[in-house]
Amino acid sequence: MDAATTLYTSERIAAVRASTAAAGIDALVITPGAELRYLTGYDAHASERLTALVVPAEGPATLIVPRLERPLAASSPLPGTGVGIVDFGDGVNPYALLASFLDEHVGSGRRVIGAAERMWASHWHGIEAAVPSASLAMAATVLSPLRMVKSAAEVAELTRAAEAIDRVHTRMGEWLRPGRTEREVAADIKAAIVEEGHTAVSFAIVAAGPNGASPHHGVSDAVIESGQPVVVDIGGVVDTGYGSDCTRTYCVGQTPADFNDYYGALRAAHQAGVDAVRPGVTASSVDAATRAVLTDAGYGEFFTHRTGHGIGLDGHEAPYIVDGDDTVLAPGMAFSIEPGVYIPGRHGARIEDIVVCTETGVTRLDTLPTEVTIL
Numbered sequence: 001m002d003a004a005t006t007l008y009t010s011e012r013i014a015a016v017r018a019s020t021a022a023a024g025i026d027a028l029v030i031t032p033g034a035e036l037r038y039l040t041g042y043d044a045h046a047s048e049r050l051t052a053l054v055v056p057a058e059g060p061a062t063l064i065v066p067r068l069e070r071p072l073a074a075s076s077p078l079p080g081t082g083v084g085i086v087d088f089g090d091g092v093n094p095y096a097l098l099a100s101f102l103d104e105h106v107g108s109g110r111r112v113i114g115a116a117e118r119m120w121a122s123h124w125h126g127i128e129a130a131v132p133s134a135s136l137a138m139a140a141t142v143l144s145p146l147r148m149v150k151s152a153a154e155v156a157e158l159t160r161a162a163e164a165i166d167r168v169h170t171r172m173g174e175w176l177r178p179g180r181t182e183r184e185v186a187a188d189i190k191a192a193i194v195e196e197g198h199t200a201v202s203f204a205i206v207a208a209g210p211n212g213a214s215p216h217h218g219v220s221d222a223v224i225e226s227g228q229p230v231v232v233d234i235g236g237v238v239d240t241g242y243g244s245d246c247t248r249t250y251c252v253g254q255t256p257a258d259f260n261d262y263y264g265a266l267r268a269a270h271q272a273g274v275d276a277v278r279p280g281v282t283a284s285s286v287d288a289a290t291r292a293v294l295t296d297a298g299y300g301e302f303f304t305h306r307t308g309h310g311i312g313l314d315g316h317e318a319p320y321i322v323d324g325d326d327t328v329l330a331p332g333m334a335f336s337i338e339p340g341v342y343i344p345g346r347h348g349a350r351i352e353d354i355v356v357c358t359e360t361g362v363t364r365l366d367t368l369p370t371e372v373t374i375l
């Protein structure tokens, strides 16, 4: 079987339908995004024309799609999931089409619609106008608990992505040199992200010296100097849509003494986070285990973000490894462990791997050493 057949199944739609009914939602209306891809394999682009998968709690799931994009939908894995396709021509009101479909399969009374997490407001406005008494619920209430637990086929895709991004990190010495700008280095990294097996670049952070103290720095025209630690956080997606996300910290030349002071504690915190992952513990407990190491070492105030985030068809998705997220970890959950230390005006460091909770503990999908790499 090819990847699409094992990733996108009619069983998944059936499970979603059952959860939709149990949540008291009459129908899910899913516009383009990770939720649509999760349900059907169709990687649609969002636009002013309505594309919407309608999943009644009882009744057939159907994709409403602009006529000119029907061939795209038909050639995606969607037909293999048993979802039907209805198209409409330009000039036709697709919201009226949606309303008549709901009348037929849900009834014409009060309708609770579970809307896609990132549905454009213009589409929700159109639905509200065409479906009297439509009341808004979040499809994520139904989909997020299912999406959190990855199937074996999904873990295989995340592993493929992780192996590809690890290969990019091992090539860092080809590009990261004093005298080059962060932007120049990032351009080379982006090319390598595709060369090593991704179909698209998601992001490339190259943060040298003081810029490393800003966790989501991105890139700038700053010239990398000898003796500066450089945080490199990179990710892409493979052809099936699953993502990678891996951070290592490098130094061209010798690391500064005040960097050495905290880097060992950061490595220990990362290891403590990985070691804390097993079925039955909460996401927040993994954050606490990671954070405690840095707090005990005196660097707690410099670890300014959560420990991690889930990953799948979205780069950031549930569960969140953060204080207050009491999701109980279960086999198949995939997320990052990414503690960092950020010293304003000086430098920073982060170590990030994607891990999967297993029946007995944890598997790291990114497998590079965590020592700072001296180039």
Ligand code: ZN
Pocket: 233, 234, 245, 246, 247, 338, 352
């Ligand atoms: Zn990252």
Ligand code: ZN
Pocket: 245, 309, 336, 338, 352
């Ligand atoms: Zn991340």
